[in-house]
Amino acid sequence: MYEIGEYIINFGISIVALWIVDKFWSTFYEKKRGSFLSVFVCFLYLGFQMVHQGNRGNVNIWEVVLNILIIMLVGVFRYHSKGRKKYFLLLLFYSVWSLLEEFIFFIMQKINMEQESRSLIGVIVSVIIMIILVYTFSLIYQKEQQEYIPKKIHFILLLVPAGSIYIAFNELYIQGNSVFSMTVVSVLLLMNVILFELYSRMNEIYGKEKERAVYEQRMDIITDNMQEQKIMMEKFFREKHNLVNELIVLKKDAEEDDKEAV
Secondary structure, eight states, X not given: OHXXXXXXXXXXXXXXXXXXXXXXXXXXXXXXXXXXXXXXXXXXXXXXXXXXXXXXXXXXXXXXXXXXXXXXXXXXXXXXXXXXXXXXXXXXXXXXXXXXXXHHHHHHTTSOSOHHHHHHHHHHHHHHHHHHHHHHHHHHHSGGXXXXXXXXXXHHHHHHHHHHHHHHHIIIIISOSOHHXXXXXXXXXXXXXXXXXXXXXXXXXXXXXXXXXXXXXXXXXXXXXXXXXXHHHHHHHHHHHHHHHHHXXXXXXXXXXXXXXX
16 A cells, blocks of 8 residues: 555656656747657656656666756757757756755754655655746746736745645654555645646736737727828828819919919
8 A cells, every 4th residue: 555655646746847847948948849759758757757756765876867868858859949058057957956855855854754754755845845946937037927917926826835835744744654645745746736837827828818909909009090191191182182273273374364363
């Protein structure tokens, strides 16, 4: 039963890790059209994370290198990530994630509990914090999205993962590493990802609707200006026609030497 719980929690963590990586790359680059390679690298990273989480607590240099390489492949095959910028971003991303995990694990050492449970809680807390960091950074980098949704809504949304940390800690520390507790935490992690993803999509749709409204408003202004110009041109040609007629009459009177009429 315990192994079933391990598989469930490892799968949940792996899905969230894949979302974090994909969200990070989408902040800087435009996504490519779906292809076999883009799907393959996602499953490759998902499978690697399952193995990595199963070996949780044992640091292996080859796992670190392979993890960095697969994250790079996700950026290359799923996004238009040309140039050297992606290498710096990859280094920054992995460094922040690694330092965050080390900091969380250092704090967890102060808690009196089993090493396996301590490592699991540390991974879950670091993953939830990474969700917050990646989402917040995407908002800061893509400034145009901040204009669509009030800032207080963003703040309220960030309270969800904060509450998730408390629930996860309560389930795994107090209730223990049971299948039920691991299932609850896995669902909680996935709900965080779904919530942030839906919110991002809603924000994007709302932004496009606002842009379309602005575009339609500009088109209405242009249409009104064209209508005014049309009216002015009709008036101009009408006055031009009348002026030509008056000049013809004036020329005729001048030829007839009708000074009074002229």
